Amino acid sequence: MKKLRKGIIPLLFLLPALVLLGSLALYPVVESVRMSFMEWDGFKELRFVGIKNYIKIFKSKDFFNPKGILNLSSPPYGALIHSLIWLAIFLPLITILGLTFSVLLRNVKGKSVIKSFIFIGMVVPMIVCGVVIRFMYDETAGIINAFFRLIGLGNFAKTWTAYPDTALLALILGSVWVWTGFSMIIYAAGLDLVSEELYDAAEIDGASPWKIFWRITVPILKPCTVFIIIMGLIAALRIFDMVYVTTYGGPGSASMVLGLLIYIKTFVSIPSDLGSATAISTFLLFIALVTSIFLIRQVKE
């Protein structure tokens, strides 16, 4: 009886959370995967179509267009490749910049104020960040182009988000600006937990600051790095609001990302193409899941 109580009571405490998770997270995911094998416009009867939706999205240039990247021409390369490019630039930059700022600001006077300024992008809603980014890149009113003019590089001044060859990069760099604050705070918290004695011992042993950084700081902060990469990965894969307000995936689909493509297929198409939208969602879930599991295993090892 006692044993049974021991098993049931924790379950009872977990029940509210499990019910919420099950109904609001797990059920929609399962339903979404099921829907990806169906054809549905939101009104008529559901019809099972097997993997037709997956074939359809891979045939669609909006989703996958490797021709452009193979020819080394400017985007569009399709939302999938754009999202992968986003990851390839965004993740290294937010980790490197976050780590650099946290290490550099560690012993600086007034570091809290500086950190607050860097972190401000994370506090502001993404949709507002999108509007700000749009203005930052504007040819006449934008601060970035004003900077180019100031340093004598006026030739580079143009509305970066308006051109197919720069729109995606402009958005990625904008998101890096927003997310660097997050990685810096995580790294700073991690650094605060590192014992000073470790650094003192290394210094006594004659280790250079560079060696200390690589041999002590970086390995100790590995769990922080993995956490930042996982959070950044999820954020970059599901990016939507910033692209929606800044470029709406354009020009000429040059900055189309998976999140926006799902939105367009679901809510803009008449009739709605829910089959394709859920197939893209499922694919997105698959990438995020596999990569996250791999990274978490790395930390455990």
Place this chain on the structure above:
Amino acid sequence: MEKKTMTITIVMLIIGLIVGFFIGWLVKPAPTPEPVMLKTVCVWTWLEEEAINDVLAEFTKKTGIETEYKAVPEEWIEVTLPMMLNLKEAAADVSWIESALIRHLAGEGHLMDLTDLINEDDYPPAIINQVKVDGKIYGVPFKSGGTFFYYRKSFFRKHNLTPPATYEEFKALLAKIKEIPGIIAPIASGDGWPLRMNVEGFLVGLGDPELYLDLTSGKAAWTESKVRKVFDELAGMIEAGYFGVPGDPIGLVTEWWEEKYAFYFMGSWLSLYVTDPTDLGFFTFPGSKGDVLHCDYAFVPVYVKHTEENKELIKFLASAEGQSVWAKRGGMFPLNLRVTRDIMPEIEKKVAETVEGLALLPELDGAIGGEFIVVMDDQLKLLWVKPGVLDSVLKALEEAMPE
């Protein structure tokens, strides 16, 4: 003893509550008739919200039927409302939207047939045809705006410029304006719908109204030579620097008013958003035989509770009387042709005069709609910065046309 009294009191209270609830449940008061309140929704805010509230107040004054208006985001009408209709629920009594969604919802059987409530002849044929499914009418053409090249009269006076009468004069004028110091480009290019408006203007002006209607109905292809010729001309003008780089449509209104651009090809509602409407001059696309109207249509779901009252409201919104209420305030071109010009503010009177004799045509958003418009807006943004990719733009438009 005290404890006993306390216990009895609590028990009595609980019993009292239970008995009270039971009696209350048994002796229900006679149901009072629920007052009719028609809920209307649209995306209009600020001055447009004031105007529609005036229209609804007039309706209440006339019929005694109460109404309320709520401004909602476009997504609410395009996403939430259809979802509710799918569940056989009317999220609002009357809503206003462009015609493509109305045709789709009507095709699914969600909208009330309004054929017997309005007189078809009161509206421009190409406009009313947009809300017909199998010969029945499902939407009331209510509010619209014509599209014109807008300029500041004071700017024209300052630089000794005159509005053009022909397309050739227009091009010469653009070349002259381009040389004026401080001008970013002669024509402002707001991304999204303003770029689309430019294309509509060029297709009707340099092509003709028939070609435009054939394109919207799928009879003509976006890749065919007649269309290509129009786009070649447009691309040439972009290449020549007559259009600015696409930017925020609303922000550009300010920049245009500050004379960084000379023209903004825009809907006639622009008069509501400038500080001095008397300084506002406009002309239609030079030499054009038609003008594209950007229309909002009212519709009613079949699932509304108060069918008769909704029919009354629809009749009022469709009538010259109902549309006159807003037309008096300005900022809209009434779609009921019986609305008299005398009641309109000067600038709207001039709009009515300008479009007189022209074929009044539906916008692409309403005539085609859906994902095509997303593709079109996106491809036009590309064309505006890379006019050399015209072939791929036209191909993308043709591929995006609904079957």
